[in-house]
Amino acid sequence: RNPGRSFPEHLVVCGGGGAFLHPTHCFQEFKAWLGTRYACDSAFPSFQTSRMIGACLLPLFREWNWRFDVIGGGVYFLLAVSAFPMCGVLDQFDTSSPLAALRSVPIVYASVVVRIFSEAYTSLVVMIVVANIMVAFVGTPAALSPGARVLIGSLHMCAHWLAALSLLLLLELGLDLCTYHKVLGAPGKAGLWETYLATQESNFADPNGISRRLEAWTCGAYPAVLQYLFKVFDMPELMAVTRSTICQDGWGTLSRSATVLYYISNLLYFWVLCTPVVSWIFGCYLYICVNWLHVHFDEAFSALRIPHYKSFLRLHIDEKGALEIFAIGLxxxxxxxxxxxxxxxxxxxxxxxxxxAAGQPGAP
Structure with a gap:
């Protein structure tokens, strides 16, 4: 309602019939339109309720948008793929005390960042592309200057990049610790394939040479396929052995198939670590934007998929020309x-x- 006019002039905004709820607190700072100033009389739901609903992005974003994990996990892997493997990462930590180990963390992060910027291609290109997408994703609201949009997008990108590097460090530390304690990748340690061959030889004698005949009939596919299947199910050992080979002898000693298996195994484990983190960070980003920065209203509330708070209006002009508005909401x-x-x-x-149905709102 325009309080500066002697005659009533109203601006009615009603969008309560859509598929999902749109926030109302985005109009809390609305004061003028087309040169006319207005004061808000009511909103449905209220501004406070709308803000509280926006806070649901923190726990519910991943639950309602689990498909986002597929994209987010893949992007995280590409952001960190050029840093695989982090040879000797355990030696970079000062293990004299827990506090000294914590002080070593920034040094390790700095070494990874320097490596990506000085040696990497894939991760660096992906980081630049994702950063531009993040900045463009902020949109062009009138309340934000171009510099503010660049700052918000850059901070969003840095949060994801820092999370990807942290998960990379966690995975590499785990492999390095297991290798150090000879749980994985120990010299002479039998893998699943070697254990299978030893068990077959000791318990299932083959005096007629059936295995050799199968190998000849299948042109070598019989043992090769079986060996690759065992490697797939023995991924931690494969990752540790391949990682040790790369760190000692370099990438040139690996065959193409071994390189592909190494990256696939790292992708699977890294993706499992990434999926809850990327969704949580993105949910936090939308929560901050919708409740504090006043952007991403459509994206944030569409992600929540809230079907409630439906409403519509009935407008009546009486004989004297007065406007009556009847708001009906659920x-x-x-x-x-x-x-x-x-x-x-x-x-x-x-x-x-x-x-x-019985038990539902509005049931007879």
Whole structure:
């Protein structure tokens, strides 16, 4: 309502019939439009309720948008792939005390960053592309200057990049510790394939040479396919052995298939670590943007998929020209419906075919 005019002038914003709820607190700072100033009389849901709903992005973003894990995990892997493997990462930590080890963390991070910027190609290109996408994703709201959009997008990118490097460090530290304590990658330690061959030789004698015949009939596919399957199911050992080979002799000693298996095994484990982190960071980003920076209203509330708070308006102009607005709203809508058994009557000549099921809001 415009308080500066002697005659009533109203600006009515009603979008309560869409598929999902749109926030109302985005209009809390709304003061003017087309040169006319306005004051808000009411909103449905209220500004406070809308803000509280926006806070649900923190725990619910991943639950409602689990497909985002596929994209986010892949991007995280590409951001860190050029730093695999981190040879001797355990030696970079000062293990004299827990505090000394914590002080070593920034040094390790700095070494990874320097390596990516000085030697890497894939991770550096992906980082630049993702950073530009993040800046463009902020959009062009009138309340934000171009510099602010660049700053927000860059901070968002840095949060994801720091998380990817942290998970890379966690994975590499785990492999280095297991190798150091000879849990994985120990010289002479039998893997699944070697254990299978030893068990077969000791318990299943082959005096007729059936294994050799199968190898000849399948052109060598019989033992090769089986060996690769055992390697797939023995990924931690494969990762540790391949990592040790790379650190000692370099990438040139690996065959193409061994290199592919090494990257695939790292991708699977790294993806499992990344998926909850990338969704949580993105949910935090949307929460901060929608409640504090006043951007990403559509993206944030569409991600929540809230079907409640439906509303519509009825406008009536009486004989004197006065405008009456009737707002009809439902805070909760039913999720389950059932056939209506009620018959037509004088009060309801055309009953609805469907009514809310028992226990649902608005059930008869």
């Amino acid at each position: 805070r909760k809508i039913p999720r389950r419906w059932e056939a209506n058994t009620a018959k037509s009557s004088s009060h309801n000549p055309n009953p609805s075919r469907w009514v809310p």
